[in-house]
Amino acid sequence: MRFIILFLLLVPTASLAQGFAVSLDADLNGDGLPDQTRLTEIPEGGTADLAILLGQPDGSLKQDVVAKALVWVGGEGEKPQLFIDKNGALEVFSIDRRNPRKSWTQSLTIAPHNGVFVLTGFSYDWFGIGTGTIHICKADLLSGRIEFGQSANGVSDVGVSETDVTVVPIDVWVQSFPKECEPLEF
Numbered sequence: 001m002r003f004i005i006l007f008l009l010l011v012p013t014a015s016l017a018q019g020f021a022v023s024l025d026a027d028l029n030g031d032g033l034p035d036q037t038r039l040t041e042i043p044e045g046g047t048a049d050l051a052i053l054l055g056q057p058d059g060s061l062k063q064d065v066v067a068k069a070l071v072w073v074g075g076e077g078e079k080p081q082l083f084i085d086k087n088g089a090l091e092v093f094s095i096d097r098r099n100p101r102k103s104w105t106q107s108l109t110i111a112p113h114n115g116v117f118v119l120t121g122f123s124y125d126w127f128g129i130g131t132g133t134i135h136i137c138k139a140d141l142l143s144g145r146i147e148f149g150q151s152a153n154g155v156s157d158v159g160v161s162e163t164d165v166t167v168v169p170i171d172v173w174v175q176s177f178p179k180e181c182e183p184l185e186f
Helices: 003-014
Strands: 020-028 035-041 047-055 063-074 081-084 088-094 103-113 116-126 133-140 144-151 155-162
Touching: 020 081, 035 063, 063 088, 063 103
Parallel strands: none
Antiparallel strands: 020 035, 035 047, 047 063, 081 088, 088 103, 103 116, 116 133, 133 144, 144 155
């Protein structure tokens, strides 16, 4: 009987522990008030929504934007992370190391631009573990500057291109890569 009661007490806790969520507090829009960013896993989706809540003068938070299914949520050690970069912009970092032949990292930079939170930067690196090659792509979407190439055995071959890029609000961005950043087939 004690085991049944113990089991019943543990079941709700275990089910609550399955979802992934992380938050970060920082002044994202530069108004001097603390804002909050939240990544919350979508049930049975394998992805997480990003919500940005802006601080109000009364200390409360008001939801400003939600970007649906923004990043992939991996297993242990592969959960997305939130950071503030050196310029005060939000960085959303995600990683997939499940298959060594198709491992990748992605970083999305989000900042206010003309009063709206937009995707201002994009970084996507993928790895050819068997060859030891790292394919690199970093895009500054405000300037249109894209660095791309590869690095293997300590030797880098990185090029730069300039392109016209349309900056879009983060809540309407559809995950797409600049052509220079398209992952190679493995």
